[in-house]
Amino acid sequence: MFDLPIPYRDELIYSVIARYGVYSLELSPKQLLYNLLGSKTFVAAVALQGHLQLLASHYQGNAKLTAEKLLKQYTLYPLYAPFVHPEIAQRVKNDLLSGNGCSAELQLGKAASVVKSPVYLKYCPRCLAMQLDKYKEWYWHRLWQAPGVVSCPVHGSLMQSAVHVHSLHKHVFSALNPSVLPAAVAEQLPAKFQRLAGYTQVLLDAPEVDIYPEQWSAFYRALATRLGLNHGKHIDHTGVSHIVHKYWSALGLSWLGLSIDDGVDSNWLKTLFRKHRKAFSYLQHLLVLQAFFDEHLDIAGLLTDVSKMGYSQEPGNQPAAPPHTVELAKRQNWQHAVARYGVKGARQSGFADLYIWLYRHDKFWLMAFNQAHTKQGIKRKPKVDWYQRDLAYVKRLIRLRNTLELSLEVPRLTKNWYFLHVNIPLSQIKQLERLPLCKLFFNKYCETIEEYQCRRIAVACINCVRHHHDYRSWRIQRLARLSKDRIRPITAELLGSVVTNEANEQIQKSTR
Ligand SMILES: [Zn+2]
Incomplete structure (x- = not known):
């Protein structure tokens, strides 16, 4: 006689029982259930398996596998509980722990929800390869079976198996094996579907909370107000719909079975932002919240925050605001930091404390601001008006040149020297093709080495005259700081002619 296998991480109870069937080699599904549970009426349920106390009794003494833990860790119950009235969640929980769980789906409104349950069990081919490597067998991961999850958070698209979620044979637990997998290639989906799957996994793992x-209702009203999606007391439903459509696209929404018809006053998105008269699926909540916050969504933290929110029982009363502090100066500081360093950069540039403060006290504003800024950051490219820049630079250069007209003692006039002395960033040297006026200026006024050497000879000659010295080759070279090795031919020629002229003049003077 085999024991019920220990579940793998996030394995459905359904899958655990299916594996038990494989190990025990019992071909009759009813006999299998009788051997395991002493009952032939036990019904297979993929998302929400009942009789958990009975199943947990097989793990006697294992504190990690109590009936409650089986419910939270190995069924899809955590995806539904936070989004229905806590009393309903409690009734469903009791039913799944001690009863057959048949009414669970009805109570959760799952059957009546606009979100349709998957028809076939799904799987990720690449996760299967990893399972085989690690456990030497395959199992059904609960995340794959969540409605609306079409992608593995790590690998991309999920595939449909041949196993029906609601099999006609309600006592059959189908194991994941090659015979149920079609030979098809998974197509790659946009990253946002992968992110949605990631958030669904976070929901599955989130601590249990009671939310009324x-x-x-109060949360969505406050959210719309914080994001400026309101006209006074009224929600700007068009604005909300625009954001959700822009993020998911009409096609994406229809693909997830959650199209929004803006012309219909009772479409699900509008009712989500009104007084909640019925429960919404986790998928509806996630689609809206992900459209608003994208990768900044902290869904687990958000559930905790909403569960602590105050609210008014009386219709028409103002919903009390959640614990919330607004400090405009802190918002402004963050805006400046983001403008300078970007969202990620600001946190790494000494603004991490400010970020944490805002995250704790002003989270909705922070997330919305960061989200908007991240998107703008991608679109916005600095536009440079090169003509205006060229004109401004060349004016500065010409002014400097005019002041230098009579100064012979300045260092060699190079591009770098000009840039440094008119405060133009040196990086702009590489942009000279875009700065034609500056280029013309440099062609005209930058000195070659020869020109600079000649200017130094001129200065040296002036100094000779000033101090009544004869023009001697060695003297001029020393005054002009010119070594024989470095002197250029044309400079040497100039020096030679200066000295020769002076010598001729001396001869002429002496012969007069
Ligand atoms: Zn995967």
Whole structure:
């Protein structure tokens, strides 16, 4: 007789029982259930398996596998509980722990929800390869079976198996094996579907919280107000719909079975932002929240925040605001920091404390601001008006040149020297093709080495005259700081003619 296998991480209870069937080699599904549970009426349920106390009794003494833990870690119950009235969640929990769980789906409104359950069990081919490598067998991961999850958070698209979620044979637990997998190639989906799957996994792992419908109503009202999606007391439904459509696209929404018809006053998105008279699926909540916050969404933290929100039981009363502090100066500081360093850069440039403060006290504003800024950052490219820049630079250069007209003692006039002395960033030297006026200026006024050497000879000659010295080759070279090795031919020629002229003049003077 085999024991019920220990579940792998995030394995469905359904899958654990299916593996038990494989190990025990029992071909009759009813006999299998009788051997395991002493019952032939036990019904297979993929998302929400019942009789958990009975199943947990097989793990006697294992504190990690109590009935409650089986419910939270190995069924899809955590995806539904935070989004229905806590009393309903409690009834469903009791039903799944001690009963057959048949009414669970009805109570959760799952069957009536606009979100359709998957028809076939899904799987990720690449995760299967990893499972085989690690465990030498395959199992059904619960995340794959969540409605609306079409992608593995790590690898991309999920595939449909041949196993029906609601099999006609309600006592059959189908194991994941090659015979149920079609030979097809998974197509690659946009990254946002992968992110959605990631958030679904976070929901599955999130601590249990009680959230009342009034708290959800108050949360969405407050959210719209914080994001400026309101006209006074009224929600700007068009603005909300625009953001959700822009993020998911009409096609994406229809693909997830959650199209939004803006012309219909009772479309699900509008009712989500009104008083909650019925529960919404986790998928509806996630689609909206991900469209608003994208990669900045902290869904687990958000559930905790909403569960602590105050709310008014009386219709028409103002919903009490959640714990929330606004410090405009702190918002402004963050805006300046982001403008300078970007969202990620600001946190790494000494503004991490400010970020944490805002995250704790002003989270919705922070997330919305960061989200908007990240997107703008991608689109916005600095536009340089090169003509205006060229004109401004060349004016500065010409002014400097005019002041230098009569100064012979300045260092060699190079591009670098000009740039440094008119405060133009040196990086702009590489942009000279875009600065034609500056280029013309440099062609005209920058000195070659020869020109600079000749200027130094001129200065040296002036100094000779000033101090009544004869022009001697060695003297001029020393005054002009010119070594024989470095002197250029044309400079040497000039020096030679200066000295020769002076010698001729001396001869002429002496012969007069
Ligand atoms: Zn995967």
